[in-house]
Amino acid sequence: MAYLAPTEFVTKMIDAGESKIFMSTRDTLIRAFMAGAILALAAAFAVTINVQTGQPLAGAVLFPVGFCLLYLMGFDLLTGVFTLAPLALIDKRPGVTIGGVLRNWGLVFLGNFAGALTVAVMMAITFTFAFTTEPNAVGKAIGHIGEGRTVGYAAHGAGGMLTLFVRGVLCNWMVSTGVVAAMMSTSLSGKVIGMWMPIMLFFYMGFEHSVVNMFLFPSGLMLEGNFSIGDYLLWNEIPTVLGNLVGGLAFVGLTLYSTHVRTGAKRKAEAAKPTLVAAE
Numbered sequence: 001m002a003y004l005a006p007t008e009f010v011t012k013m014i015d016a017g018e019s020k021i022f023m024s025t026r027d028t029l030i031r032a033f034m035a036g037a038i039l040a041l042a043a044a045f046a047v048t049i050n051v052q053t054g055q056p057l058a059g060a061v062l063f064p065v066g067f068c069l070l071y072l073m074g075f076d077l078l079t080g081v082f083t084l085a086p087l088a089l090i091d092k093r094p095g096v097t098i099g100g101v102l103r104n105w106g107l108v109f110l111g112n113f114a115g116a117l118t119v120a121v122m123m124a125i126t127f128t129f130a131f132t133t134e135p136n137a138v139g140k141a142i143g144h145i146g147e148g149r150t151v152g153y154a155a156h157g158a159g160g161m162l163t164l165f166v167r168g169v170l171c172n173w174m175v176s177t178g179v180v181a182a183m184m185s186t187s188l189s190g191k192v193i194g195m196w197m198p199i200m201l202f203f204y205m206g207f208e209h210s211v212v213n214m215f216l217f218p219s220g221l222m223l224e225g226n227f228s229i230g231d232y233l234l235w236n237e238i239p240t241v242l243g244n245l246v247g248g249l250a251f252v253g254l255t256l257y258s259t260h261v262r263t264g265a266k267r268k269a270e271a272a273k274p275t276l277v278a279a280e
Helices: 006-021 025-053 056-062 064-072 078-090 098-128 137-148 157-183 188-204 210-222 229-260
Strands: none
Touching: 006 078, 006 098, 006 157, 006 229, 025 056, 025 064, 025 098, 025 137, 025 210, 056 064, 056 188, 064 157, 064 188, 078 098, 078 157, 078 210, 078 229, 098 137, 098 210, 137 210, 157 188, 157 229, 210 229
8 A cells, every 4th residue: 555755645635626626617517416426325325224223333334435436436525625626726826716716616516416416316216116105214314314403403503503513624624634545545445445534434423514415405305304495504504514614624735735835944953063172
């Protein structure tokens, strides 16, 4: 599992951010759509495991399979571009602008949402026999997740909103660490192991991931969840997106960049000459 030094993989992070900013609209949307869809399938897979085994750890251990697959196929999540794209701007890469960064974020958001929503509809159909019966056990569990993580936060007012935001920060701290960990290795096994650990952690801890939620909450609305679209946007998606932005950029992108690319001034050794003591 060949390992790259921090200065090498942080340079790869900047290069990746630059390439995403200059990617065509078509390619950006396709890659974002597929990333949202695959991550949604992984979320449905994990909830199914939790319901059938009664062991949340089992779902968390296996959920990263979706993240690993979408990353290895070169697809893009909003959480990843939150961390990578700004680095090309901060590094003053030619032609990179704030507008280019925002364009990339906007397109990836739309693509992720479309992909996650597509899978949400398809899974709702499978959970209800095309909406002809009540949701099965997994469908009901998804509906309850939507309630707990919208109106559940709202019940705590400002404290709930702060908790939601902080869980979004913690989530992308881990998810972006997974993105970076994949760049630390040049082997397939090294990349997968590097990604698996932080993604498992975020899922088991119940942190808030904006793209996973693009699947869970629309699904919940279709599966008899007792909350509204307004609840979803105000008491989950918007604060989660903001938390994900802060977590990925502040705790992963900027910290690595500031210490491995723009390093602090090195301490200069004093050119102290040995003192010669004249013999008397």
